[in-house]
Amino acid sequence: IARHVQKHQRLITVMESLDNGKPVRESRDADVPTVVRHFYHHAGWAQLMDTEMAGWKPVGVIGAIVPWNFPLMLLTWKVGPALAMGNTVVLKPATYTRLTALLFAEICAEAGLPPGVFNVVTGDGRFGSKLATHPSVDKVAFTGSTQVGQILRRATAGSGKKISLELGGKSPFIVFESADLDSAVEGVVDAIWFNQGQVCSAGSRLLVQETVAQKMVDKLKERMRHLRVGDSLDKCIDMGAIVDPTQRKTIDEYVQGAKAEGAEVFQAHDCFPTKGCFYPPTLITNVQTSSTVVVEEIFGPVLTVLPFRTAKEAIAIGNNTIYGLAASVWTENVSLALEVAFNLKAGAVWINGHNMFDAAAGFGGYRQSGYGRDGGKEGLYEYVMPTWMEKPKPENVDVNYKTFGATLPTPPSNATVEQNTIEIDGVKMPCIDRTYKLYYGGGQKRPDGQYSRPVLSPAGEVISVVADGNRKDIRNAVEVAHAAAPGWGKRAAHNRAQIVYYMAENLELRRDEFATKLQRMTGRTMKDALEEVDLSIQRLFHWGAYADKYGGSVQETTLYGATVRVHEPVGVIAIACPDESPLLSFISLFAPAVIRGNCVVIIPSDKYPLAALDFYQSTCTPSK
Incomplete structure (x- = not known):
């Protein structure tokens, strides 16, 4: 499959940019090489499965659901390890971006993949839920928004299906005064304006040490003036179009809301198209940690800036989010970089870099950024189960609510005692009650409601x-x-x-x-x-x-x-x-x-x- 993707690289590159609106340069230099790398990497795992994955077997049928921001690359993150471990796949691409998934199906057939091993079904969001809840689907692999991930988790709860979720993020991009600011500026470009900011791991929260904050902002504004926005098939373009008008409207509503809250908004309008679904690179300053644009995932080319004084404060602000997908630390001080990286609550932390992906390195988050990993050996375990394990067949257990939580009556004073017990209506009770308490905070605690x-x-x-x-x-x-x-x-x-x-x-x-x-x-x-x-x-x-x-x-x-x-x-x-x-x-x-x-x-x-x-x-x- 990897060789056939390379064979059709030019067609795939153009189709991916037409389908999604991203610059063709990004599709050519980032997406397609990553796709090829993943298939070669997982082909190696397929070869080594009998030895390196001894004691594990395929899960069965994988229901894969992928979003529109990286249609082919995220497809590969699911399909590669699934096929390598011997599973079959039913893929549901995003409603907006179906073309490369269908082209990939043709490539699989051309490569000789047996019929039925890889399948593509298209439909709207409700169609994805139907796929996830199908009783014959053994595992759900999903990348998308946190809200949809929560729906899928509830829908599959109790079904016995495996599920992995790679969801949203609000990733911190932390710049210390010891950083190379020019390199950090270029890192910001890759972190937030790559793919028009439509990236789960986008570094959308820029945290800059107070001593260099204004200098960093000035450099960013100058760099933004040189970002080129336009036709996605133009190789000289830095940013293409937003995926659709609804998403563009959502982005603009966040920006206008920030203005209403008193934030300062800077947008680079030089050489900006007047027609089309485009949105300019946006920098928002004078915000608080509780501001809407700082807290919520915008999923667009919008960057917020927050100053900090110490490393401890940077870690606290960086972790002040419901997400935990990615982060990056920028400094020339190695010990500082490692200390901060180890304390950031994120699934992936880059040092002096951002949005750097490789098939051998697992990627995923925790908190409301989901769980499970794509890539690396840890990603293989999402698509296997122990050889001794049978496919779970959950049974719904009916609860008798009439007797659930029932208590026994207090023993009367004239009860007879025999062998340290008393008997009331045929029920034996200890003559000295022993009540076990709750245990937390290093000690035994009485229950708040005083019930037992x-x-x-x-x-x-x-x-x-x-x-x-x-x-x-x-x-x-x-x-x-x-x-x-x-x-x-x-x-x-x-x-x-x-x-x-x-x-x-x-x-x-x-x-x-x-x-x-x-x-x-x-x-x-x-x-x-x-x-x-x-x-x-x-x-x-x-x-x-x-x-x-x-x-x-x-x-x-x-x-x-x-x-x-x-x-x-x-x-x-x-x-x-x-x-x-x-x-x-x-x-x-x-x-x-x-x-x-x-x-x-x-x-x-x-x-x-x-x-x-x-x-x-x-x-x-x-x-x-």
């Missing part, structure tokens, strides 16, 4: 009483988790491992006690309960060993310089545990999250919560 519920054994015996939390308890736990996340994420990996080993040692000391509690809660044999405790101890040691062995790697790419892949913490993770194997499932979900520097807010098994509640009492101290 009993935990019953299979025989109907009340084993204990547990706290029943509400929204305020969740809010409190999330707040303390966020407060602890920066320190825990930066703690030495060896220290995190020692803490998890300590948990395993304490669990071993109380092995029989935990097994007895499991046997009493679940009704399983003592042998099974002891085996679950032993597996939980083993699992803690396993993940403790991984604490300092998954930090990342340096990847070889075609880019100038080194690409560093860092497995940084996600942050605060919400976990809900199943009823099956209540202790082992709790440990298996909790341990890998914390050893990699995350903080967790976890809900134990609803039916058998005591194993997790005993675990925090026996293994956790306020410092942990």
Whole structure:
């Protein structure tokens, strides 16, 4: 396929620019070479799958949905790894830009791809939802807006489908006084005016150190006066047309709104076409961190400028967004660049560069920029599943709302006591109630609503009483988790491992006690309960060993310089545990999250919560 794309490079280049409106120079020098590079790269992974991806198998049918800003390149990011791992693909291109997808289908047939392996279906946005929710689609790969990504996530929830989302962004472009300002200016051109700013990772927030802010702005204005806007097929053009009038209108509404809020707007109108769907390069200053044009993704050639004083302030402003797709840091000070890069909450951070993509380097975001990766070995895992795994077949479970959350009556004063229990209407209860509390912020907490519920054994015996939390308890736990996340994420990996080993040692000391509690809660044999405790101890040691062995790697790419892949913490993770194997499932979900520097807010098994509640009492101290 890569060779056939090269063969038809001129036709593809022209068609991509006609379809999208981007300058033909960008299609020729950026899009098509990236497409070819991805197919060659993933052809290599196809060759090495049996050895490098041993233990993994194809997912099945991939439903790929791509946007209009990079019709062919983003198609390739989905199709390349999917085909390399042995999947079949049904592609839905954007409504505006279907031509190169259909041309690519012809290229696949010409290259000898078997019929049915790659398929293209066209339609509007609702058509994409139909594809994503089709029961025979095993995985959804989507690139597009955050709003549509949220719709697809809700539509596929509970279906058992894999899904990866590469969504919007509001990426910071941070310039320090130690940067080469002339290079930074050219970097801004590539960051925000590349493809008319219609790029998910566009550096649309320019953060400049106060001491050089005015000088940087003056240089930018001068450079903007020399940007050429016009016919996309003119090789001398820097910016082409916006994809359609609706998008152009949206961009202009954001700019006019900024003027109404008191911002200063500079637009370069030199040599600007009077006809067509064009929009001039735009620079907006005198804005606040809460300004609409600073907060929301505009998806156009609009750049906002914010000053900062210190590196700490730059990091705070850079992370002050709901997105987390990309960022770039500009300085000649290497230690400063690395320190800031590691603290920016973005999926990709470039140093002295922006919008630099390579097939060997994974790309994707987190927060509301989505999850999953395109490119690199990490991108392959989006299109495979373990060989032992069967395709999930979710079953809808009906909840009996008449008995859901039911409580038991208070025992009367004349109840008889036998063997430390009392019996009321055939239900045995402990004569001394033990109420397990919530645990967050390093201590046990009473539930905000002061409610509790009993935990019953299979025989109907009340084993204990547990706290029943509400929204305020969740809010409190999330707040303390966020407060602890920066320190825990930066703690030495060896220290995190020692803490998890300590948990395993304490669990071993109380092995029989935990097994007895499991046997009493679940009704399983003592042998099974002891085996679950032993597996939980083993699992803690396993993940403790991984604490300092998954930090990342340096990847070889075609880019100038080194690409560093860092497995940084996600942050605060919400976990809900199943009823099956209540202790082992709790440990298996909790341990890998914390050893990699995350903080967790976890809900134990609803039916058998005591194993997790005993675990925090026996293994956790306020410092942990």
